[in-house]
Amino acid sequence: MxxxxxMSGNGRGPAPGEAxxxxxxxxxxxADGSGGLRAMGSGVSPGGQSVPPGQxxxxxxLAPTRARIAARVVGRERELELILAAVxxxxxxxxxxxxxxxxxTLLRAITAEWGVPLVFVEGNADLTPxxxxxxxxxxxxxxxxYSAANFVDGPLLEAMREGGFLYIEEFNRAPEDTLNTLxxxxxxxxxxxxxxxxxxxxxTFRVIATMNPFDNxxxxxxxxxxxxxxxxxSVTYQDAESERxxxxxxxxxxxxxxxxxxxxxxxxxxxxxxxxxREHPDVRQGSSVRGAIDLTLVAGELLALRGIxxxxxxxxxxxxxxxxxxxxxxxxxxxxxxxxxxIQLDETAExxxxxxxxxxxxxxxxxxxxxxxxx
Ligand SMILES: Nc1ncnc2c1ncn2[C@@H]1O[C@H](COP(=O)(O)OP(=O)(O)OP(=O)(O)O)[C@@H](O)[C@H]1O
Ligand SMILES: [Mg+2]
Numbered sequence: 403m404x405x406x407x408x409m410s411g412n413g414r415g416p417a418p419g420e421a422x423x424x425x426x427x428x429x430x431x432x433a434d435g436s437g438g439l440r441a442m443g444s445g446v447s448p449g450g451q452s453v454p455p456g457q458x459x460x461x462x463x464l465a466p467t468r469a470r471i472a473a474r475v476v477g478r479e480r481e482l483e484l485i486l487a488a489v490x491x492x493x494x495x496x497x498x499x500x501x502x503x504x505x506x507t508l509l510r511a512i513t514a515e516w517g518v519p520l521v522f523v524e525g526n527a528d529l530t531p532x533x534x535x536x537x538x539x540x541x542x543x544x545x546x547x548y549s550a551a552n553f554v555d556g557p558l559l560e561a562m563r564e565g566g567f568l569y570i571e572e573f574n575r576a577p578e579d580t581l582n583t584l585x586x587x588x589x590x591x592x593x594x595x596x597x598x599x600x601x602x603x604x605x606t607f608r609v610i611a612t613m614n615p616f617d618n619x620x621x622x623x624x625x626x627x628x629x630x631x632x633x634x635x636s637v638t639y640q641d642a643e644s645e646r647x648x649x650x651x652x653x654x655x656x657x658x659x660x661x662x663x664x665x666x667x668x669x670x671x672x673x674x675x676x677x678x679x680r681e682h683p684d685v686r687q688g689s690s691v692r693g694a695i696d697l698t699l700v701a702g703e704l705l706a707l708r709g710i711x712x713x714x715x716x717x718x719x720x721x722x723x724x725x726x727x728x729x730x731x732x733x734x735x736x737x738x739x740x741x742x743x744x745i746q747l748d749e750t751a752e753x754x755x756x757x758x759x760x761x762x763x764x765x766x767x768x769x770x771x772x773x774x775x776x777x
Contacts, residue, residue, distance in 0.1 A: 464490055471511045476651060477644035478504050481637055486512065488633045489567075494588050494609040496573065496629075499637035502690020505612050509569055518606050519566030523557040525576035525611075531583040534558045535595060548597040558587060559595070565604030573611035574624055581624075584609060585631055616687050639680065645673045645691050653695045655702040660711040665702070667719070671733055671766065672697040678762040679741060684751035685758060689744035701736035708732060730767040737763060 464486050471482055485508055488495050497505045513520040523529065536556035538548055546552060561568035570576070570584075587593050588609050592602040611632065640648070649669045660668070672694045680688030705711040710728050719726045742755040 467512075467515055471508075471515055474511055475504065475507060476647040477640050478508060481635065482508055482512075484635055485509075488635070489608050489610075492605075492608075493633045494631070495611070496632040496634045497610065497612045497637060498615050498634060499612075500614055500616055500639070500687065500690060502692045503637045503639060505637060506569070509567060509610055513567050516606070519561065519564050520569055521557045521561040521564075521566050522569050522571065525570050525572040525574065525580075525613075527575065527577060529576045529580050531580050532556070534580055534583055535593060538597070550598045553595065553598045558584070558593070559601055561609075562587065562591075562593065562601055562603035562607050565606035567606075567608045567610050570609065570611045572613060572617070574613045574617070578625075581628055585628065588631060639677075640691070642673055642677060645677070645694060646670060648691050649673055649694045649698050653698040653702070655698070659706040660702050664705070664711055664719070668701055668705075668733070669694075669698055672701065675733070675737060675759075675762050675766050676741065678766065679745050679758070682745075682758055682762060684748050684753050685745050686748045687746045689741050693741045693744045697733075697736050697740035700739050701733050704732045704736055705729070730763075733767070734760070734763045 468483060468486055471486075472479060475482065481504065485495065485497075489512065499505060509520060523534070534556050536554050536559050539552045539554055542552035555563065558568055560566065573581075576584075583593075587603070591607065592600050594600050609632075615636070639645075646669050649672060650665075653669070655665050655668075657665075673691075676689050676691065676694035676697060678688075679685055679693070682688065702711075708728065710725065710732060719729050737759050738756060741759055745755050745758060747753065747755065747758070
């Protein structure tokens with residue numbers, strides 16, 4: 403369970419705790435309950451930072467926010483727009499999608515842009531209502547008896563008090579009574595804590611729940627009453643071109659070590675074989691773009707270590723079968739390291755991750771070498 407800090411550096415907005423240029427982002431709920439939105443007119447503070455929306459209406463102000471976030475995220479224009487519209491409308495949201503499909507990236511960018519905290523909490527069987535809400539410090543209780551002063555906020559209270567987004571990963575792994583606590587907080591926008599009192603949420607408080615639709619171990623089927631209280635957006639893998647863009651962004655290889663034209667070939671190969679893990683008949687869930695990022699980074703180091711990258715870049719690979727074979731073998735070695743732990747085989751499949759990867763490698767580099775040819 404980690405709070406807030408994870409999002410810094412991702413956006414233009416200040417990190418939580420940092421001074422927010424406009425008072426609205428950090429101010430207590432306004433008497434009119436509007437979060438100051440309408441009063442803010444354009445919705446952009448003098449510092450250029452967007453103002454977080456407290457309630458719906460005035461959507462025009464979202465356009466500049468969307469443009470600024472889009473500049474930091476590869477693709478995902480539609481998802482960004484839909485999420486922005488939902489949270490600006492004051493709604494809580496369920497994001498459904500496999501791992502590595504931009505869910506956290508989008509939410510980090512949005513909360514950073516608005517200068518509101520993003521409070522992460524992992525949904526699992528240990529996430530009791532008490533863990534979500536908080537607890538009295540036992541040592542202080544012994545000395546001073548129960549009081550509001552010795553209460554340690556859990557992530558829910560932290561998000562409510564600070565007007566942050568509570569981001570619950572693997573929502574469907576949380577116990578039912580925890581989900582009920584959350585539903586109450588979502589409906590009432592306040593919680594009552596014994597010996598502390600009622601804690602009201604600031605207008606920008608939102609609940610963002612995520613879950614992996616392929617996940618069926620240790621999960622609860624969410625009841626219709628839970629679904630009925632959340633907006634929902636399903637996200638899937640991005641197309642190959644966007645994934646190449648993400649890998650190029652997240653796996654920069656030092657130009658001194660790997661020539662730029664070889665990097666482009668490597669990124670394309672890494673994305674292609676990673677995507678192939680999602681199509682393989684023996685694989686229940688293949689690797690996300692995280693695998694392609696790691697594959698590119700590991701292969702880049704291996705190519706430099708083995709002196710392959712210095713042999714004339716991608717042009718050198720074209721020149722000789724030996725250089726090309728050495729490159730392809732190196733990509734296979736990196737595939738084993740970067741991808742073998744990331745693919746989940748079908749229970750009935752009589753194979754190993756290494757065998758699956760070998761097949762994918764052969765399909766890509768041996769059977770259809772034209773598709774994989776450099777240049
Ligand atoms: N659209 C994107 N633009 C830029 N980087 C991205 C994009 N999508 C994913 N990434 C990168 O891919 C990695 C995984 O993305 P992210 O953490 O957003 O996935 P997620 O959907 O939150 O996954 P999980 O369900 O496992 O938490 C991160 O390193 C992120 O930087
Ligand atoms: Mg995530």
